[in-house]
Every structure is written in C-alpha cells, then in structure tokens.
Amino acid sequence: xxxxxxxxxxxxxxxxxxxxxxxxxxxxxxxxxxxxxxxxxxxxxxxxxxxxxxxxxxxxxxxxxxxxxxxxxxxxxxxxxxxxxxxxxxxxxxxxxxxxxxxxxxxxxxxxxxxxxxxxxxxxxxxxxxxxxxxxxxxxxxxxxxxxxxxxxxxxxxxxxxxxxxxxxxxxxxxxxxxxxxxxxxxxxxxxxxxxxxxxxxxxxxxxx
Numbered sequence: 001x002x003x004x005x006x007x008x009x010x011x012x013x014x015x016x017x018x019x020x021x022x023x024x025x026x027x028x029x030x031x032x033x034x035x036x037x038x039x040x041x042x043x044x045x046x047x048x049x050x051x052x053x054x055x056x057x058x059x060x061x062x063x064x065x066x067x068x069x070x071x072x073x074x075x076x077x078x079x080x081x082x083x084x085x086x087x088x089x090x091x092x093x094x095x096x097x098x099x100x101x102x103x104x105x106x107x108x109x110x111x112x113x114x115x116x117x118x119x120x121x122x123x124x125x126x127x128x129x130x131x132x133x134x135x136x137x138x139x140x141x142x143x144x145x146x147x148x149x150x151x152x153x154x155x156x157x158x159x160x161x162x163x164x165x166x167x168x169x170x171x172x173x174x175x176x177x178x179x180x181x182x183x184x185x186x187x188x189x190x191x192x193x194x195x196x197x198x199x200x201x202x203x204x205x206x207x208x209x
Contacts, residue, residue: 034107062093126202
C-alpha cells in the first residue's frame with residue numbers, strides 16, 4: 001500500500017512538473033491571444049473583466065457567431081481557469097456570449113498530445129520551408145531525383161484540418177513553390193507541411209503568426 005502511495009505521488013510530481021498554464025486576456029472586445037496551442041495536461045487562465053465570459057461552443061456555432069454552449073468548458077464573467085480535464089486533444093472553440101454577435105469576440109484552443117509528436121516522421125532532408133514563423137506566405141524548396149508524383153499538404157496539429165497545396169507530376173530537378181495560406185481556414189498556431197515525392201515522405205513543423 002505504501003509503495004502504491006509513493007508511486008502515485010511521484011506520478012503527480014512528474015505530470016505537474018511538465019504542465020503549464022497559458023493566459024488569455026480580454027483587450028477591448030477581443031481575446032488576446034485569440035488562438036493558442038497547448039499541450040495535453042496544460043491549463044488555460046482567462047484573465048477577463050466582468051463584462052466578458054468564455055463558453056465553449058461547437059465549430060458550427062463558432063462560425064455563425066452563436067452563443068449556445070456545446071457542454072464543454074464555461075468560464076464565468078470575470079474570468080477563471082479551465083483545467084486539463086476540460087481540454088482534450090483537438091480544437092476547442094469558445095466565445096464571449098455578450099460580445100460574439102456584435103464584436104466577433106471568440107477564439108480557439110488547440111490541444112496537442114506532446115508525446116505523440118515524437119512519433120511523426122519529421123525528416124527535413126527532402127525539403128525546406130521559410131519563413132518560419134510565417135505571416136501567411138510560405139516558400140517550399142524541394143528536390144525531385146527522378147520523375148515522380150509530388151504531393152504537398154498542410155495540416156493542423158490535430159491532423160483533422162488538412163489542405164492539399166500541390167498534387168502533380170514533376171520531372172527531375174530542384175523546385176521552389178510559394179503558397180499563400182488561407183487565413184480563413186488556418187488561424188494562428190502550429191502546423192505541419194508534409195511533402196510526398198514518390199514513396200518518400202517528409203514532414204516539417206512551422207508556426208503561422
């Protein structure tokens with residue numbers, strides 16, 4: 001029994017030692033930052049005044065500037081902390097119920113499983129990207145060693161939101177391609193560019209400001 005208690009205490013220390021609390025503020029009628037990326041196990045502290053709250057809603061409600069809760073986290077007027085138990089892996093959409101309709105006051109929390117990132121095939125040898133961080137335009141440099149099908153994809157940290165940037169046949173040679181990222185589809189946060197040349201795949205991480 002004593003051994004079990006010690007193990008539980010050590011587990012708590014390890015987990016809490018690596019968790020952090022991210023702060024979201026209200027500046028005027030906007031959340032700052034309105035989109036954040038956190039690790040599974042982190043908390044989010046809403047530092048907002050008594051005129052604002054933060055209620056989790058569905059993506060459809062968020063897109064429509066609606067106010068109906070989806071049963072997720074709810075931060076009272078004046079602020080509070082959202083604990084890890086309410087922040088599962090994926091995208092959490094939230095709004096200020098007082099001001100989303102009139103001022104578009106809303107945001108997103110991207111929750112990633114940090115331990116899972118290590119299993120992603122992050123091999124930069126096939127290509128490079130710049131600038132990183134990017135403000136919306138991304139330049140991709142890559143080489144094709146023999147005639148191949150080339151597919152370039154961009155996806156978010158959860159893997160659910162993916163767009164194909166290039167899908168075409170390429171002859172042998174060096175290529176530079178420039179892409180303008182759709183900011184209506186991709187908000188600020190961490191993303192991945194995946195390059196597939198024939199049967200070889202490589203993935204690089206970048207930040208969209």
